[in-house]
Every structure is written in C-alpha cells, then in structure tokens.
Amino acid sequence: MTLKGARERRVRTGGVELCVAELGDPRQPTVVLVHGYPDSMEVWSEVAVRLADRFHVVLYDVRGHGRSTAPRPLRGGFTLPKLTDDFMAVVDAVSPDRPVHLVGHDWGSVQSWEFVTVGRTKGRIASFTSMSGPSLDHFGHWIGARVKRPTPRRVGQLLGQGARSWYVYLLHAPALPELAWRGPLGKRWPRILERAEKVPAGAHPAASLPSDAAHGAWLYRDNVRARLRRPRPDAFAHAPVQLITPLGDAFLSERLYDDLDTWVPRLTRRALPAGHWIPRTRPDQVAAWIDEFVTSVEDGRPETKATGRHADRFGGQLVLVTGAGSGIGRATAFAFAEAGARVVAVDRDAEAAARTAELSRLIGAPEAWAETADVSDEQAMEKLAERVHTAYGVLDVLVNNAGIGLAGSFFTTTTEDWRKVLDVNLWGVIHGCRLFGARMAERGQGGHIVNVASAAAYQPSRALPAYSTSKAAVLMLSECLRAELAGQDIGVTAICPGLVNTNITATARFTGVDAAEESRRRQRSARLYGLRNYPPEKVADAVLDAVTRNRAVVPVTPEARGAHLLSRFMPGTLRRLARLNPNP
Ligand SMILES: NC(=O)c1ccc[n+]([C@@H]2O[C@H](COP(=O)([O-])OP(=O)(O)OC[C@H]3O[C@@H](n4cnc5c(N)ncnc54)[C@H](O)[C@@H]3O)[C@@H](O)[C@H]2O)c1
Numbered sequence: 371m372t373l374k375g376a377r378e379r380r381v382r383t384g385g386v387e388l389c390v391a392e393l394g395d396p397r398q399p400t401v402v403l404v405h406g407y408p409d410s411m412e413v414w415s416e417v418a419v420r421l422a423d424r425f426h427v428v429l430y431d432v433r434g435h436g437r438s439t440a441p442r443p444l445r446g447g448f449t450l451p452k453l454t455d456d457f458m459a460v461v462d463a464v465s466p467d468r469p470v471h472l473v474g475h476d477w478g479s480v481q482s483w484e485f486v487t488v489g490r491t492k493g494r495i496a497s498f499t500s501m502s503g504p505s506l507d508h509f510g511h512w513i514g515a516r517v518k519r520p521t522p523r524r525v526g527q528l529l530g531q532g533a534r535s536w537y538v539y540l541l542h543a544p545a546l547p548e549l550a551w552r553g554p555l556g557k558r559w560p561r562i563l564e565r566a567e568k569v570p571a572g573a574h575p576a577a578s579l580p581s582d583a584a585h586g587a588w589l590y591r592d593n594v595r596a597r598l599r600r601p602r603p604d605a606f607a608h609a610p611v612q613l614i615t616p617l618g619d620a621f622l623s624e625r626l627y628d629d630l631d632t633w634v635p636r637l638t639r640r641a642l643p644a645g646h647w648i649p650r651t652r653p654d655q656v657a658a659w660i661d662e663f664v665t666s667v668e669d670g671r672p673e674t675k676a677t678g679r680h681a682d683r684f685g686g687q688l689v690l691v692t693g694a695g696s697g698i699g700r701a702t703a704f705a706f707a708e709a710g711a712r713v714v715a716v717d718r719d720a721e722a723a724a725r726t727a728e729l730s731r732l733i734g735a736p737e738a739w740a741e742t743a744d745v746s747d748e749q750a751m752e753k754l755a756e757r758v759h760t761a762y763g764v765l766d767v768l769v770n771n772a773g774i775g776l777a778g779s780f781f782t783t784t785t786e787d788w789r790k791v792l793d794v795n796l797w798g799v800i801h802g803c804r805l806f807g808a809r810m811a812e813r814g815q816g817g818h819i820v821n822v823a824s825a826a827a828y829q830p831s832r833a834l835p836a837y838s839t840s841k842a843a844v845l846m847l848s849e850c851l852r853a854e855l856a857g858q859d860i861g862v863t864a865i866c867p868g869l870v871n872t873n874i875t876a877t878a879r880f881t882g883v884d885a886a887e888e889s890r891r892r893q894r895s896a897r898l899y900g901l902r903n904y905p906p907e908k909v910a911d912a913v914l915d916a917v918t919r920n921r922a923v924v925p926v927t928p929e930a931r932g933a934h935l936l937s938r939f940m941p942g943t944l945r946r947l948a949r950l951n952p953n954p
Pocket of ligand 1: 693698746
C-alpha cells in the first residue's frame with residue numbers, strides 16, 4: 371500500500387533494501403516515525419498526514435516488513451544493532467545535516483530506545499517520543515530490581531506484566547508464529563483488532579501482510595531473551611523523551627515505566643485512556659502531542675510548561691466549560707488550564723468569561739478563549755458549537771456546568787419559574803451534550819462529558835422541588851448517555867456537589883416571598899454557604915479526577931457523600947429529613 375501524496379525512495383543497508391516515504395517540506399524539522407509489530411509504515415498514515423503541514427515527515431518499513439526486503443538468513447538478521455544501522459542509513463539519506471525527531475510505536479519504540487541510548491547516534495536524534503514499547507534494557511533492570519528485592523507489591527507488578535506477556539513466550543516458539551500468521555491468525559487479525567482495540571474496520575495494514583508478521587517473530591527471538599538476561603548498564607537516553615502511555619494497553623503495564631526517570635534526564639509523561647494501537651485509534655491526540663513536543667524541543671525548552679496535577683493526561687487537550695465566569699465553572703477552567711489544556715470559557719456574562727480566559731492563559735493554558743452564550747438558548751448554542759468546531763476543533767472534554775438556583779415550595783413555584791430553571795439546568799445540558807457530544811462521537815477518538823448535577827439530584831427536599839428535579843434529570847441523562855456512548859470510548863460523569871461557597875446564592879431566586887424577603891433569604895444562604903466554606907477548587911479537582919478515572923457519579927463534599935449513601939441504603943431516613951427545613 372502506498373501512502374497518499376508521499377515521495378518514496380529505497381535505501382540500501384546491510385544486505386536489505388528499505389522502503390522510505392516522505393511527506394511535507396524537507397526544510398522543516400524532520401520527524402521519523404518507526405512502526406511496530408505486526409505492522410508496516412501504514413500504521414502511521416493518519417498521524418503522518420496530520421504532521422505533514424508543519425514537519426518533514428519520514429516513515430520507513432522496518433526490514434522484513436511492508437515493502438522493505440528481509441535479511442537472509444532471518445535468524446540473527448533482526449538484532450538491535452542491525453536495526454540501528456538501518457535507522458542511521460535512513461537518517462543519513464533524509465536529513466544528513468540536522469538531527470531528527472524520532473517517534474516509535476510498539477517494536478518501533480523498543481528499537482528506538484536502542485537508537486536513543488547508544489553512543490553512535492549522539493547528535494543525530496533531537497528528541498524521542500515513545501509509545502507502547504519499553505527499552506529492553508530498562509525492562510531487564512526493572513525485572514532484576516523486583517527479583518532481587520521482592521516486596522509483595524513488586525511481585526504483584528512482575529506477575530501482572532508476566533501475564534500480559536503471554537504472546538512473547540509464544541513468539542519464541544519455533545515455527546508456530548509463522549504457521550499461525552500464514553493461517554488463521556493472519557485472516558482473523560483485522561476482526562480481532564476491530565473488536566478488542568476498536569481499530570476502524572479495514573484500517574489496519576497487517577490485514578494484508580501476514581508474511582511480515584511471520585518475519586517479525588525474529589524481532590523477539592533475536593533480542594528479547596538476550597537483553598532481558600543481560601541489560602546494558604549504561605542505557606541512558608541522550609535526548610529528551612516524551613512517553614505516551616495508553617492506559618488500556620493489554621500488552622504493557624503502566625508500572626513498567628515507574629523507574630524511567632533514572633534513565634531519562636529530560637522526561638515528559640503523557641497518558642490517555644485507549645488501547646495499544648493509538649496511532650490508529652487516537653491520531654489527533656498523538657499528532658498533537660508529537661507536534662507540541664517537537665516544537666518545544668526546537669524552541670529550546672524540552673519540558674512542558676504545565677505543572678498541574680493530571681498535566682500528563684490533559685496537556686494540549688481541548689476543554690470547554692459552560693458557566694465558566696464564576697464559582698465551580700471558573701475553578702474548573704483554571705484546573706484544566708493548570709494541567710496545560712486549551713480552554714474555551716463559555717458564560718452568558720461576556721466580561722466574566724473573558725476574565726476566566728485571560729487568567730487561564732496566565733495559569734498555564736497554551737491557549738484560552740472566551741465565548742458568550744446562554745446555554746438555554748438552542749440557537750445560540752448551535753452557533754457556539756459551529757464557531758468552536760470551526761475555530762478550535764472537536765472537544766476532548768465538555769463540562770456542562772452552567773446552572774441557576776431556585777428555592778421555594780412546589781405551590782409557590784410558578785410555571786415561569788419551572789421553565790427558567792429547567793431551561794438552564796436541564797436544557798442547557800441537553801444542548802451541550804447534543805451539539806458537542808455528537809461531534810465527539812462522530813470523530814471516533816473518544817472524549818469525556820461532565821455534567822454538573824447536585825446532591826439535590828438524589829436528596830429530596832420540600833425546599834427545592836424545581837431545582838432538585840432539574841438536577842435529578844441531569845443525573846439520569848448522564849447515566850443514560852454514559853451507557854450509549856461507552857462503545858465509543860466517551861465517558862460521561864455526573865458531578866454532585868453539596869454546599870459550595872460560590873456566587874450562586876447571590877443570584878438564586880426564592881419563590882413565594884416579596885423582594886425584601888427574597889433579598890434577606892439570599893443573604894442568609896450566602897452566610898450559610900460562607901460558614902460551610904467548601905471551596906469550588908475542590909469541586910474542580912473532583913472533576914479532573916472523575917475524568918481521569920472515568921467515574922459515573924461523583925458526590926463531592928462530605929454531606930453530598932453522606933446523602934448519596936443514605937439514598938442507596940436508607941432512603942427512608944432521607945425522606946424523613948426531606949420534611950424538615952422548609953426555608954432554605
Ligand atoms: N454552589 C453550590 O453549592 C452548588 C451545589 C451543587 C451544584 N451546583 C451547581 O454547580 C453549577 C455552578 O454553580 P456555581 O455554584 O459555580 O454558581 P455561580 O453562580 O457562581 O456560577 C454560575 C455561572 O454560570 C453562569 N450562567 C448562569 N446561567 C447561565 C446561562 N443560562 N448560560 C450561560 N451561563 C450561565 C453565570 O453567569 C455564572 O458565571 C450549577 O449548575 C449549580 O447548580 C452548585
């Protein structure tokens with residue numbers, strides 16, 4: 371298969387002929403993409419096209435794969451020093467004068483670790499981005515440390531990785547992998563990937579190349595046992611490294627990288643919820659992280675700016691928060707900004723949204739924008755979605771937070787009051803989920819939707835019938851949507867805070883009383899919320915945690931957690947409590 375728009379050449383080295391493809395302007399920094407097993411350079415096609423307008427992108431079929439020839443004899447033809455010879459030959463051909471930015475996936479990453487830790491490549495590699503393929507030397511030391519000092523935790527880590535490595539043992543068996551790939555496995559491979567990894571149907575190159583996969587067994591046989599038994603003691607990286615870890619990798623445990631800082635002086639960590647084949651399933655995110663890292667190294671600052679918790683997870687992601695002009699929304703926008711996300715701050719109050727965006731940039735967001743919209747206005751939301759998708763892209767995280775307070779008994783709540791609170795608190799969330807969620811699902815690269823409900827969603831009261839109803843609806847909407855979107859790797863979370871010290875009390879409406887009494891009640895609840903003094907920043911932390919852990923329902927504040935437990939195990943008690951407290 372030829373990569374669309376690519377220029378091709380053949381590079382001869384050590385008795386093989388390598389097929390090399392190039393995209394983009396050769397005057398730009400060169401990014402070399404090295405594929406894994408059982409793939410060919412095609413595995414990078416989606417990432418390569420996304421990088422080609424800013425970089426000189428180079429791909430090659432590893433010896434014995436795709437359209438590169440195989441060494442003869444096969445045994446001993448795939449050793450790491452020989453693979454390093456190939457890499458050097460390619461780099462000498464495509465970028466003789468400037469060091470290249472190396473990117474490897476799976477076995478492409480395993481071999482790239484060799485390239486970036488041996489002396490003869492010094493000065494030829496500007497940076498290395500590693501995905502799903504550890505250094506065999508580091509892996510050898512990792513095993514050694516756990517065998518020498520076997521605490522229960524370390525033994526657990528060893529057993530965990532051992533169980534994930536079943537295929538490595540099989541690949542060492544003589545003839546078996548060759549027979550399997552040329553027979554049933556070769557035929558079923560695309561279906562296996564489609565089911566287990568959600569790699570789009572027909573999108574995997576190995577589908578047509580079972581003989582490559584058979585050759586590739588020699589990658590394991592020629593290297594794995596020897597290196598794991600005798601890892602090199604000086605396998606230090608001589609270039610900055612970006613490690614991208616897919617958290618759902620069936621073959622590699624995240625724990626493998628615990629000791630990596632020892633070997634890599636300049637390390638940037640990234641993580642994303644996805645399976646092993648991220649170049650296929652998450653090309654937008656992978657390309658964005660490569661772009662950001664390569665650019666920062668070229669600019670002379672190899673470490674990322676963001677220092678906040680979860681910077682590994684949200685750096686560079688596009689996050690939109692509604693109601694971002696105040697309280698929980700503003701704190702959430704700031705927490706994402708601190709983690710290095712690109713933030714869209716939406717509020718009906720234009721000035722407040724602009725202030726949030728401005729401060730987000732100061733805090734660490736590489737980019738932040740303010741947008742004015744009333745979430746209850748369907749047309750305004752449609753226009754907002756159109757603007758956001760065209761100007762900034764498809765969201766990685768959507769936080770439907772905008773909401774208003776409404777207190778007062780059922781019979782003092784007018785239909786107009788009902789409409790208002792449902793329009794903002796429920797319809798606002800529906801519009802957000804529909805307009806932004808649809809594009810997320812259509813893109814097919816995962817994402818997350820957070821809906822800010824409330825403890826009032828599961829805690830009945832005679833004081834907040836309309837508000838509680840709106841929040842209960844948001845909670846159930848979130849649960850239903852979570853079920854619907856699970857198959858597309860889009861998580862949905864309902865956040866349920868208790869009393870949080872924000873401005874909500876100042877704007878909440880109190881029904882059935884005159885203006886003076888309403889003002890008194892506002893002041894009284896503001897005092898109560900102030901005394902409780904639970905900061906919105908803690909809710910923001912809970913939002914980021916919930917997204918990283920893909921949690922369904924998250925009560926925040928002790929009283930919200932307590933009420934949640936009661937609602938599940940002692941609902942009668944909660945109902946009795948609901949009869950108290952008529953005046954909020
Ligand atoms: N503060 C609490 O105790 C508490 C408890 C549980 C749930 N919540 C929920 O948290 C969310 C945020 O509330 P907060 O406490 O931060 O309140 P807040 O009043 O401090 O902030 C709400 C923000 O949303 C904006 N907003 C309101 N209506 C809007 C609309 N129609 N379109 C666009 N923007 C709009 C406001 O301008 C404001 O900037 C709400 O959904 C609220 O129901 C708050």
